[in-house]
Amino acid sequence: MSIGNSPESPEDDRNFPADDRDSIGRALQQARVAAGLTVEEVSASTRVRVPIVHAIEEDDFSRCGGDVYARGHIRTLARAVGLDPAPLVEQYDAEHGGRPSPTPAAPLFEAERIRPEPRRPNWTAAMVAAIVAVVGFVGFTMFNGNDGSGQAGASAEGPAPATKTTAPAKPKPTKTADPKPVPSESAIAAAPLDKVTVKLTATDDKSWISAKAHDGKLLFDGLLLAGESKTFQDDERIDLILGNAGPIELYVNGKKVEDTFESGQVERLSYTKGDPQAG
CATH class of the missing domain: 2.60.40 (Immunoglobulin-like)
Structure with a gap:
């Protein structure tokens, strides 16, 4: 009589944790199946990639990129399949030496790094500055042109009669062009x-x-x-x-x-x- 599949076989005992709890991956897998979800559906709702979901359900956390990201994936997957993430994270800490200090991002994400987007010139601010400069220049030119035409008219009329006294003309202040406004960072980033x-x-x-x-x-x-x-x-x-x-x-x-x-x-x-x- 074969007893290879007996429930009391020592080989079966090795498949269960010493405290009779399911492993983290098995608990997540059973909850997902009970919820009627596929790995692809869980991946789509959590944005955790399919190979990583498979690896975690097999208790392989090496593809997570470190303990920090492993805990984050465990929390995310647990919520997606209706489990409380806290006991699973505590179990992970107990099985992996406790919570360490935050680790830097893994090389997995270094490979996904993309070139920073070039900063585009702010054409709106440049256009505003150019318009202000043109308006100031036109106003300054028109003001100077009016002063010149008034002086030419006085010369053409000739000197005033000797009996008529005229008050000395008051010097008019010279109008200068308004300085170009410098767009503030808050205005550009509004x-x-x-x-x-x-x-x-x-x-x-x-x-x-x-x-x-x-x-x-x-x-x-x-x-x-x-x-x-x-x-x-x-x-x-x-x-x-x-x-x-x-x-x-x-x-x-x-x-x-x-x-x-x-x-x-x-x-x-x-x-x-x-x-x-x-x-």
């Missing part, structure tokens, strides 16, 4: 009311970010180094994913978002016209 404008700045550390328009068009996907800024606009909505939200300073429609993000925290945000408010 957010239009008919669009949603989001500006991200990495203050003291780098962070991986992803930005999409309301129609799903990818606006940016890569690393934002310390000191760098990115500005995105759309007619309706901007969707953001912040891989390391702690060092990010966020402005929405010209107003600073006062939410405090933790280093290593993964944040998914959406903003529309009339915000800021967390999506």
Whole structure:
């Protein structure tokens, strides 16, 4: 009689954790199946790539890019399949030596880094300055022309009669052209009311970010180094994913978002016209 498949086989005991809890990957997989979701559907709703979802369900966290991103993926997938993410994150910390200090972004995201977009010249500000200069020059020229014509007319009429005394003409102040206005940074960066404008700045550390328009068009996907800024606009909505939200300073429609993000925290945000408010 074969007992190879007996429930009491030692080989089966090796497949279960010592505390009788399911592994993180198995718990996520069972919850996904119970919810009637496929890996592709979970990937589409969480924006976690399909190979990474498969790897996590097999308890392989090497493709996450580090402990910080592994915890973020675990939280995201747990919420997507209806699980409380806190026990799973605690289990991950217990199995991987506790929560370490925030780690820098993994080389996985270095490969996805794209060339920064060239800064376009602000033609609106240049046009305003040029118009002001032209108006000032025309006004100055017309004023000087009027002074010259008045003097020529006086010479043509000849000297006044000796019996008539004239008061000495008061010197007219010379009108100078108005200085060209220097457009302020706030005027250049003013957010239009008919669009949603989001500006991200990495203050003291780098962070991986992803930005999409309301129609799903990818606006940016890569690393934002310390000191760098990115500005995105759309007619309706901007969707953001912040891989390391702690060092990010966020402005929405010209107003600073006062939410405090933790280093290593993964944040998914959406903003529309009339915000800021967390999506």
